[in-house]
Amino acid sequence: MLIPKGRxxxxxxxxxxxxxxxxxxxxALRTLADHDEDLHITLWALYELHYRGFEDVSDDLEWHxxxxxxxxxxxxxxxxxxxxxxxxxxxxxxFAEAMFAAVADHDGPSLAAFxxxxxxxxxxxxxxxxxxxxxxxxxDPTTWVIPRLPNTTKAALMELQFDEYGCGDPNRLHAGLFxxxxxxxxxxxxxxxxxxDVPLEVxxxxxxxxxxxxxxxxxxxxxxxxxxxxxxxxxxxxxxxQGLSRLGLPAEMIGYYDEHVxxxxxxxxxxxxxxxxxxxxxxxxxxxxxxxxxxSCLDLEDRFANRLLAEWAA
Amino acid sequence: xxxxxxxPQQPDIILCPGGPMLLRGDHVVQSPDGTSARTTRPVSxxxxxxxxxxxxxxxxxxxxxxxxxxx
Numbered sequence: 001m002l003i004p005k006g007r008x009x010x011x012x013x014x015x016x017x018x019x020x021x022x023x024x025x026x027x028a029l030r031t032l033a034d035h036d037e038d039l040h041i042t043l044w045a046l047y048e049l050h051y052r053g054f055e056d057v058s059d060d061l062e063w064h065x066x067x068x069x070x071x072x073x074x075x076x077x078x079x080x081x082x083x084x085x086x087x088x089x090x091x092x093x094x095f096a097e098a099m100f101a102a103v104a105d106h107d108g109p110s111l112a113a114f115x116x117x118x119x120x121x122x123x124x125x126x127x128x129x130x131x132x133x134x135x136x137x138x139x140d141p142t143t144w145v146i147p148r149l150p151n152t153t154k155a156a157l158m159e160l161q162f163d164e165y166g167c168g169d170p171n172r173l174h175a176g177l178f179x180x181x182x183x184x185x186x187x188x189x190x191x192x193x194x195x196x197d198v199p200l201e202v203x204x205x206x207x208x209x210x211x212x213x214x215x216x217x218x219x220x221x222x223x224x225x226x227x228x229x230x231x232x233x234x235x236x237x238x239x240x241x242q243g244l245s246r247l248g249l250p251a252e253m254i255g256y257y258d259e260h261v262x263x264x265x266x267x268x269x270x271x272x273x274x275x276x277x278x279x280x281x282x283x284x285x286x287x288x289x290x291x292x293x294x295x296s297c298l299d300l301e302d303r304f305a306n307r308l309l310a311e312w313a314a
Numbered sequence: 315x316x317x318x319x320x321x322p323q324q325p326d327i328i329l330c331p332g333g334p335m336l337l338r339g340d341h342v343v344q345s346p347d348g349t350s351a352r353t354t355r356p357v358s359x360x361x362x363x364x365x366x367x368x369x370x371x372x373x374x375x376x377x378x379x380x381x382x383x384x385x
Contacts, residue, residue, distance in 0.1 A: 097331075104377065152321055163355045234374030238367070265372040266359040269330050 001192040003054045004045055008038025014070070015045065018057045025066035039074055040203035044195070046071040047210040051137060052191055075211055079218075082208060082296050090291035095280050096272050102294055103231045108302040109309055112236035115243035123312055124247050128187060129194040130202050130308070134209070135178040135256075136191050139164035141206075144213035145222045150282045156274035157223070160267050174259070181253030201304035208296055220286030223279055224293025227271035232298070233264035332384040334359035334372035345370040 003019060006012035010033040017025050033039035048054065049062040061067060091098040115124055139161055146154055146161070166172035182189035212222035237260035244254045280287050328336040337343070337358045344350045351370055359372035362385035366373045376384055 100377075155321075159356050163357070167354075167356065234372075235377065238373060261373050262359075262368055262371045263355065265334065265374045266336065266355060266357050268374070269328075269333060269336055269359060270357060273328070273330065 001048075001052065001054055001190065001195075002056050004041055004192075004195045006038075007041045008034030010034065010038050011042040011045070014042050014067075018045070018054075018061060021058050021061075025064065025070065028070055029066060033074075037200045037203070039077065040200055040207055041195075043071065043074045043078065043207050044203050044210075046074070047207065047214070048192070050210075050214065051140060075215075078204075078207060078211060082211075083292070085299055086292050086295045088291070088295055090288045095277055095287075099227060099272050099276065099291075099294065100231065102291065103228055103298065106298045108298060109305040110236065110239075111305045111308060112239040112243070114309060114312070116239035116246075117243070119243060119247070119312075121247045121249070124244060124249065125185065125187060127308065128182065128185065128253070130198050130304075132178065132182060132187070132189075132194055133192065133198055133202055133206055136175050136182075136189070138175040138178065140175075141209035141213035142222060142226050144210075145219050148216040148219045149279065152278040152282065153223075153275060156270060156278055160270045160275065163263060163267070174256075174263075177252070177256045177259060181250065181256045184250035184252040199304075199307055201300070201307050205300045205304060208300055212293060212296075218289065218293075220279065220283070220289030221293035221296065223271070223276050224290035225297040226293075227268070227276050227290075228294040228297035230264050230268040230271045232301070234261055234268060237261045237264060329362075330359075332381070333362070333376050335362055336360075343370045 003015050004011075006015050010028070010031045013031045014025070014028040017028055033042065045054075046067060049057070049067070053059055053062070088102075091102055111127060115127065119127075142157070143161060146157060149157065162168075164174050166174070166176065170176060179189040188194065209222075209225065212218045212225055237257045241254050241257035241261065244257065276290050280290060324338070326338050330336060337353065337360055338356065339353070341353050341358075342350050343353065343358075343360055346364070346369065349369075360370055361368075361372045361375075363376040363379060363383065365375045365379055365383075367375065
């Protein structure tokens with residue numbers, strides 16, 4: 001993947017310095033983001049240095065101190081925004097019940113329901129392109145969390161991640177299933193292929209997962225986000241599969257969603273009960289952050305769904 | 315639990331209140347209609363509400379059926 005296109009003064013400056021292997025990023029540290037999209041494409045690219053990197057950027061930049069400074073400052077802004085948006089306090093009572101209820105009581109717009117009944121093939125393909133930014137590295141942000149956990153939670157999370165990564169079979173790796181579906185649907189399946197096309201809301205969704213995953217301090221939020229993601233996957237995946245089938249998309253793409261109907265019916269139970277459940281038992285102080293992660297996951301998806309549904313309705 | 319202590323024995327089966335039965339390991343599960351399916355994951359979720367469209371596996375349908383009908 002090549003470094004994305006800049007979307008404002010900050011990203012233009014940073015990406016140009018990254019491409020030219022500049023010795024100093026001082027000009028970038030003096031530049032303010034023009035708007036949220038400028039901030040988030042910059043942050044996304046800085047995170048990407050820790051995943052697969054860019055063909056036109058030196059691998060040495062991953063831990064460049066000035067880029068770390070810049071990343072920290074963008075992350076502080078973003079984390080504060082996420083915390084400001086989260087106006088709900090963690091619910092009381094039995095943890096698993098409270099978590100399932102918090103998600104069930106959340107009333108947000110559903111892209112899956114729209115794909116199920118109303119979307120055109122073109123709209124479905126547009127959604128797949130947007131989702132590809134995450135699905136082509138599915139589960140990777142959560143993997144950062146593993147070494148930061150107590151043993152019980154670590155073992156529980158590995159049980160889920162092993163399934164996400166295909167149980168040792170690369171052909172069953174979820175990101176690989178999505179890539180094959182993309183290929184067969186006539187879409188580009190290379191990692192990050194559509195990054196220049198995705199709106200702010202998709203960048204925010206992806207950056208939130210990296211933010212939570214890369215900071216040990218935010219391990220509660222990372223696993224709360226995981227749980228909310230899994231809880232909201234099984235039934236919507238069925239709707240996606242039926243919608244894509246209605247639109248005549250290839251079996252491989254439908255199969256990706258079929259797999260998630262069953263896989264995530266397991267994963268939601270594991271995420272809530274054995275993963276977050278053991279974490280909150282061992283580190284009760286993380287309960288609020290777990291629910292912060294739950295809320296952020298639901299809220300970021302609402303923002304994305306609202307944006308896309310509004311565009312499609314226009 | 316402190317990391318140095320032994321964890322309680324890992325259950326092979328977890329009954330989720332109002333939800334599926336989690337089943338660890340490799341098993342063949344027979345559906346109500348008599349057909350059998352082999353597990354394919356480290357942990358599988360077996361339907362207990364009877365309403366899943368993916369029998370014998372859970373598909374999350376228990377979340378949308380009335381509370382009184384839940385296992």
